[in-house]
Amino acid sequence: MHAVVMAPKQTDPQFKLRLPPDLKQALEEAAMVNNRSVSAEIIARLQDSLIAVGKEFWLDRRIAAIDRQLEEQRAQINDLLNRPRD
Helix, strand or coil: CCCCCCCCCCCCCCCCCCCCCCHHHHHHHHHHCCCCCCCHHHHHHHHHHHHHHHHHHHHHHHHHHHHHHHHHHHHHHHHHHHCCCC
């Protein structure tokens, strides 16, 4: 899923960026294919990568929570198995 990219405004902060020539060319080609400016292409790719990192972080937290639940359930099962039987 790609992020919706707004065209950069003249009032948006600017900075210089040095790119290797092959990377600059690849960005220019991708921008042309995607029918957007190089700036918009860079913004879209940065947004996509940040969204992916956010999803990965969320998944890592969810997996950790499930692991904790599993350990709690294992402990409960062990308690039940180790109870003295009448």
